[in-house]
Amino acid sequence: MNAQLDKSFMTEPESTLHIEPSSLHAASAKPNPIVSYQSIQKSFGDLHVIKGIDLDIYPGEKIALIGPSGSGKTTLGRMLMTLEEPTSGTILIDDEPLWQTELKGKRIRANEKHLRKMRSKVGMVFQHFNLFPHMSVLNNVSMAPRSVLKLTKEEAEEQAIMMLRKVGLDQKLQVYPSQLSGGQKQRVAIARALVMQPKVMVFDEVTSALDPELVGEVLFVIKEIADEGQMAMMLITHEMEFAREVADRVVFGADGLIVEQGTPEDIFTNPQSERLQAFLKRFL
Amino acid sequence: MWNWDYVIELLPVFLKAFPVTLGAAFLGFTLSIVFGLLFALAGRSAFWPIRWTSRAIVEFIRSTPLLVQVFFLYFSVPMLTSFAMSAFITGVIALGLHYGTYMSEVFRSGIDAVPRGQWEAATALHLSKRKTWLSVILPQALPPVVPVMGNYLIVIFKETPTLMAITLVELLLTAKTEVSASYRVFEPYTIVGLIFLVVSLIFSIGVRRLENRLSQRENPGGGGKR
Numbered sequence: 001m002n003a004q005l006d007k008s009f010m011t012e013p014e015s016t017l018h019i020e021p022s023s024l025h026a027a028s029a030k031p032n033p034i035v036s037y038q039s040i041q042k043s044f045g046d047l048h049v050i051k052g053i054d055l056d057i058y059p060g061e062k063i064a065l066i067g068p069s070g071s072g073k074t075t076l077g078r079m080l081m082t083l084e085e086p087t088s089g090t091i092l093i094d095d096e097p098l099w100q101t102e103l104k105g106k107r108i109r110a111n112e113k114h115l116r117k118m119r120s121k122v123g124m125v126f127q128h129f130n131l132f133p134h135m136s137v138l139n140n141v142s143m144a145p146r147s148v149l150k151l152t153k154e155e156a157e158e159q160a161i162m163m164l165r166k167v168g169l170d171q172k173l174q175v176y177p178s179q180l181s182g183g184q185k186q187r188v189a190i191a192r193a194l195v196m197q198p199k200v201m202v203f204d205e206v207t208s209a210l211d212p213e214l215v216g217e218v219l220f221v222i223k224e225i226a227d228e229g230q231m232a233m234m235l236i237t238h239e240m241e242f243a244r245e246v247a248d249r250v251v252f253g254a255d256g257l258i259v260e261q262g263t264p265e266d267i268f269t270n271p272q273s274e275r276l277q278a279f280l281k282r283f284l
Numbered sequence: 285m286w287n288w289d290y291v292i293e294l295l296p297v298f299l300k301a302f303p304v305t306l307g308a309a310f311l312g313f314t315l316s317i318v319f320g321l322l323f324a325l326a327g328r329s330a331f332w333p334i335r336w337t338s339r340a341i342v343e344f345i346r347s348t349p350l351l352v353q354v355f356f357l358y359f360s361v362p363m364l365t366s367f368a369m370s371a372f373i374t375g376v377i378a379l380g381l382h383y384g385t386y387m388s389e390v391f392r393s394g395i396d397a398v399p400r401g402q403w404e405a406a407t408a409l410h411l412s413k414r415k416t417w418l419s420v421i422l423p424q425a426l427p428p429v430v431p432v433m434g435n436y437l438i439v440i441f442k443e444t445p446t447l448m449a450i451t452l453v454e455l456l457l458t459a460k461t462e463v464s465a466s467y468r469v470f471e472p473y474t475i476v477g478l479i480f481l482v483v484s485l486i487f488s489i490g491v492r493r494l495e496n497r498l499s500q501r502e503n504p505g506g507g508g509k510r
Contacts, residue, residue, distance in 0.1 A: 081404075081407065081408055082407065083404050083407060083408075112330075112413075116410060116412075119407070119408075119410060120410050122408075123408060124404075124408040126401060126404065126405065126408075128401050129401075130399075130401035130402060130404060130405035131405070132402065132405070132419075132420055132424075133424070134423050134424055143409075143411075143419060144409035144410065144411060147411060147412070147415045147419070148409065148410045148411060148412075148415075192409065193408065193409075196409060196410065
């Protein structure tokens with residue numbers, strides 16, 4: 001009797017505790033997705049890169065996009081950052097179309113003003129860092145908060161230093177990018193994207209351009225940010241271990257389509273499709 | 285044939301004309317940078333009428349001789365608009381416009397050399413168009429083309445005698461006036477040639493020094509793919 005009571009006492013709070021943002025989408029009361037790709041297609045000339053993709057990302061959710069090169073993973077991320085326009089289909093951010101606006105009841109192609117408003121919810125870290133080489137680390141991170149969020153110089157620098165501390169580079173404020181290692185550059189780039197406080201952040205193969213011994217430090221930083229929870233993350237990656245560790249959901253794409261998706265457990269230990277089985281074999 | 289006494293007599297005369305030549309060259313050069321930037325930016329406008337107009341103007345100016353443009357500005361514009369300018373101002377504007385079209389090509393190459401990743405990073409940080417140009421693109425596009433700009437300063441300097449056609453009293457017109465007064469051709473023209481030679485050489489040494497300094501300062505990496 002006593003033991004039973006004890007048990008129920010133990011399980012009760014545990015089940016409520018489990019409703020974290022990351023697992024909310026699995027519960028019955030689904031929040032609206034922060035990002036929703038709806039029948040997205042993309043062609044570059046004759047090359048049909050994305051052949052119809054539907055994908056929802058929920059607030060705070062970490063999804064990993066894996067798949068062979070050329071499967072359109074990066075293009076999917078770049079579309080969200082408005083660096084690439086879908087050939088057809090709709091992308092919603094917070095239920096609002098990214099690439100279209102309404103004018104007198106008609107849907108028209110979005111203008112720059114609409115795109116700017118929409119993309120303020122999105123951040124991106126690039127494979128090749130794309131730091132501004134003529135600016136110090138501190139300026140790289142603090143310029144956008146000053147110019148876009150209209151913070152004062154002091155506020156912006158304070159925020160920037162806070163983010164740089166998070167990535168372990170607050171000792172390098174006055175250093176220029178050319179004096180940093182690849183891993184350090186990428187961590188600055190992460191701080192630079194974080195300081196804008198996006199709701200969803202695209203990490204586009206952020207370790208692919210790094211020397212193998214520098215990959216760890218960058219993944220460690222991303223893992224820490226992921227553990228903070230609030231921000232949705234789209235991790236385009238070839239690091240399977242990392243995807244398994246960080247992602248709530250793993251999406252496997254090939255030839256411009258989503259072939260299989262599920263929890264890291266499902267995808268890595270119990271892959272269903274032959275495509276995925278063959279793909280994973282190459283990483284084991 | 286060569287009379288040193290006459291040369292000494294000529295020097296103060298040329299000394300008076302020299303600032304006119306130098307001033308026209310420097311102001312024309314400055315204006316060519318302004319026009320060059322305007323043409324380069326307008327040529328990239330997302331709005332096609334601006335893009336096409338800018339390209340048409342550039343093509344038109346480049347396809348007609350500087351001398352014709354100078355005449356047009358000095359003689360025809362006042363007739364068309366009752367708006368007249370001094371020979372000096374006209375000359376500076378003509379040089380600025382003419383070489384601005386060439387300068388725009390220099391800027392275009394500098395802008396094209398900025399890696400695409402820099403534009404993408406600016407987009408990802410939600411920077412405005414203006415901020416992207418002023419803080420990200422131009423600071424990277426301009427330093428590499430400074431030596432080429434310097435060479436255009438030399439070209440413009442050597443092109444200033446064109447302005448004697450609209451009676452600007454620069455070095456060559458001064459020489460010509462002296463010749464017709466003294467009937468001595470040898471000294472005045474030789475001195476003018478020597479002045480151009482010396483100043484051009486000084487300019488090109490300066491440009492080369494600047495080039496060395498910039499290539500030393502250039503820091504590779506950090507900017508993504510080149």
